Amino acid sequence: MRRLMLLRHAKSHWPTGVADRDRPLAARGREAAPVMGRYLADELLLPDLVLISPAKRTVETWEMVAPMLPEKPATQYEPRIYEAKTERLLDVVQEVEGDVRTLLLIGHNPGFEELAHLLTGHGDRYAAARMSQKYPTCGLAVIDFASEHWHAVAAREGRLDRFVTPGSLGEGPDE
Numbered sequence: 001m002r003r004l005m006l007l008r009h010a011k012s013h014w015p016t017g018v019a020d021r022d023r024p025l026a027a028r029g030r031e032a033a034p035v036m037g038r039y040l041a042d043e044l045l046l047p048d049l050v051l052i053s054p055a056k057r058t059v060e061t062w063e064m065v066a067p068m069l070p071e072k073p074a075t076q077y078e079p080r081i082y083e084a085k086t087e088r089l090l091d092v093v094q095e096v097e098g099d100v101r102t103l104l105l106i107g108h109n110p111g112f113e114e115l116a117h118l119l120t121g122h123g124d125r126y127a128a129a130r131m132s133q134k135y136p137t138c139g140l141a142v143i144d145f146a147s148e149h150w151h152a153v154a155a156r157e158g159r160l161d162r163f164v165t166p167g168s169l170g171e172g173p174d175e
Helices: 027-042 056-068 086-094 111-119 125-133
Strands: 002-008 049-052 074-077 102-107 120-123 140-145 158-164
Touching: 002 111, 027 056, 027 140, 049 056, 056 074, 056 102, 086 102, 086 111, 102 111, 111 120, 111 125, 111 140, 111 158, 120 125, 120 140, 125 158
Parallel strands: 002 102, 049 074, 049 102, 120 158
Antiparallel strands: 002 140, 140 158
């Protein structure tokens, strides 16, 4: 079994004159990211590998999630995640080495939302309904695959285990 977790970056700030790639987290994002980190730890959703978009807001999200985990997993900054379309994100996932059982990607919409919908063929219908309504900042989709290899991950083959947001955990509004 393989488990893919897609965490959209926490709420970011939009300062004037700052390039998109350099946008930092907003105060609300700095509050939400540790909440999701605690959730990952409490639910034992512990990645073997974390692939992170190099955008400042995704890096800062990871920096606030990581301390909440019992052990720091292997991490890599993956430039192809930034502003990636669904096909590119799927390529990134399919290229992961075989010893990684649980993979966490930290990135952006609309790519993450589209990838989650593409890969999910069945699973928790309530989670799917929430995910279809909105994939807000700091939203987390957890998708399981029966496959023994990442290169075999394909459209509609995943089972949506859960879709969680800070709001669904009672930790503030979803954005």
